[in-house]
Amino acid sequence: MKDYISYSLFGSDMKHGIGAIRNAVFAEQYFPGWISRFYLGPDVPGAIIENLNLIPDAELVRWEDGPGHLCANLRFMNLFCNDDREARYVLYRNCDARLGGRERDAVNQWLATGKSYHAMRDHESHDAMLVPGLWGGRARIFGMEDQIRKHTRIVNSNLAGIHDTLAHFLATRIWPMVRSSCHFIDSDETRRRTFGGMDFPTARDGDRYVGQRFDENETPLTP
Numbered sequence: 001m002k003d004y005i006s007y008s009l010f011g012s013d014m015k016h017g018i019g020a021i022r023n024a025v026f027a028e029q030y031f032p033g034w035i036s037r038f039y040l041g042p043d044v045p046g047a048i049i050e051n052l053n054l055i056p057d058a059e060l061v062r063w064e065d066g067p068g069h070l071c072a073n074l075r076f077m078n079l080f081c082n083d084d085r086e087a088r089y090v091l092y093r094n095c096d097a098r099l100g101g102r103e104r105d106a107v108n109q110w111l112a113t114g115k116s117y118h119a120m121r122d123h124e125s126h127d128a129m130l131v132p133g134l135w136g137g138r139a140r141i142f143g144m145e146d147q148i149r150k151h152t153r154i155v156n157s158n159l160a161g162i163h164d165t166l167a168h169f170l171a172t173r174i175w176p177m178v179r180s181s182c183h184f185i186d187s188d189e190t191r192r193r194t195f196g197g198m199d200f201p202t203a204r205d206g207d208r209y210v211g212q213r214f215d216e217n218e219t220p221l222t223p
Helices: 014-030 046-053 074-083 101-113 144-156 166-181 189-195
Strands: 002-009 035-040 058-062 087-092 117-121 135-138 182-186
Touching (some): 002 014, 002 074, 014 046, 074 087, 074 144, 101 117, 182 189
Parallel strands (some): 002 035, 002 087
Antiparallel strands (some): 087 135
């Protein structure tokens, strides 16, 4: 069985492409033994793909070769790693965030609990139960493709108030299935008192927080 850090990578914005390369390198340092899997959209620059192919523990799944073509919204692509028959654990992450020691220690805290899923919140803007790019869990407890197909049918029916966003999908489809076995890691004491969970086991490095976004020059972006 294999453990994966799964990303959706599409478009020509270098903050995503360069971020993907840096995260694949950081994974070797902070998550040895985990595989960085990138689900590629049809418009990723060739130079980014060439550099990712040079990283030993990086895997690339092209949009046209995988189930990602089922998604009109390419942000959903990395979720399909859940259905991989060789996957044991999957971390769903964003290319423009950065892996680090604080996140590694939080993941290890979760794994020690024996719970099936984890959800991290490390900033005041992290106000969802499952923040996109800050959750993960055991693979194949449910079928992700089936959930995405159901979500797509509802969106295509144009029901009022239904939006084809990853946050909406996680809140309405995934959270109800994972909440009973989800370990919260939250830096906000008030939220911990309300929802339970534990603080991050490692202090922040200055003002940096888990899930913080950066551009290709490592300049922090507004949440």
